[in-house]
């Protein structure tokens with residue numbers, strides 16, 4: 001994999017940092033331990049992984065795709081990082097991402113975009129485009145992403161890979177640099193559903209260091225993936241979400257989706273249409289709640305505690321240094337969201353914007369609850385179109401936001417969801433999105449493995 005990175009990453013730019021020697025050392029430590037007669041630390045011991053550069057690592061830089069963290073080194077490992085190391089998984093390096101995970105194309109990275117391995121004139125999705133491109137180009141067999149509004153599933157869809165956003169709270173956020181805390185969720189990415197399940201098992205579980213971490217048992221996603229591989233979906237009720245199916249989507253995406261529904265039916269699933277009317281307002285709700293949380297979370301980048309510091313030459317006040325550092329260190333999309341969020345939370349506007357958005361969030365959760373009284377899982381296309389050309393949406397924030405249409409509702413509800421490859425449209429990968437109720441992550445793996 002390191003050789004492959006050497007060959008292709010000059011073009012693709014999946015990685016922001018490659019840990020060549022440390023990865024080899026970790027792999028050799030696994031070999032030595034096995035040679036000494038020890039049991040492997042996990043089923044994935046020795047299988048290398050690409051880590052999104054938003055999880056802290058003591059032995060590598062962590063930038064979150066931002067200039068404001070350039071040169072910063074975390075004094076501690078994220079819980080996910082610790083779990084990976086304990087499982088004997090060598091870390092190949094840190095992958096590129098939209099700055100602070102805000103974006104749908106990886107073009108908002110302060111370190112330049114990642115290219116889609118299927119067509120290098122196109123984006124790999126975002127914000128976790130680096131992790132998805134690393135998988136699709138065979139630079140890494142496993143990767144970790146984070147999904148606040150689709151950043152695991154949407155890159156998976158447009159690179160022909162698998163990505164799962166677990167139930168909110170299922171994977172620890174300790175050491176995950178915050179974008180929007182009530183939405184952020186780390187999760188596993190792979191090239192097959194079973195690989196993804198094995199990785200899910202390694203990273204999921206309760207963490208006392210994360211106050212929103214779930215105490216519930218982790219569903220047996222590996223058993224579910226193995227059960228699904230038999231291809232038998234008899235007794236499984238699948239709902240097609242009417243509101244996530246629109247004539248405005250790319251025709252090839254719609255025909256791939258219709259074919260996927262036929263496959264699920266042929267495997268024995270009972271497929272019905274369900275309506276979730278509040279989903280029409282998911283985008284408006286998300287793009288108020290997310291910036292509100294961003295404006296608060298990113299206040300910590302005050303030029304004193306982390307990374308970049310501009311103007312600290314004895315002639316400027318602390319406030320000036322902070323303003324100069326934030327002006328130089330944050331990119332345009334981050335600044336846009338801090339401004340929107342600050343406005344939405346300000347006195348006099350709070351009820352009209354943030355408060356309303358929270359009410360919509362509740363309505364979306366209720367729509368899901370009603371749907372899951374009738375079906376076990378919901379399905380939709382993961383994205384409205386295949387990968388778009390680099391530069392196409394970068395100056396049009398609304399067009400970029402609209403690309404998240406299908407993935408946002410599950411984040412607002414805190415539910416798990418997965419994207420699995422669903423063939424090609426016009427030569428480019430398409431994803432099938434599978435959604436399930438909270439704590440029923442295993443259903444995604446069963447249906448995903450059967451479909452795959």
Ligand code: GLN
Pocket residue numbers: 101102103104126127146147148149150151152179290404
């Ligand atoms: N594209 C969405 C956004 O820009 C989702 C990002 C994410 O999931 N991190 O907010």
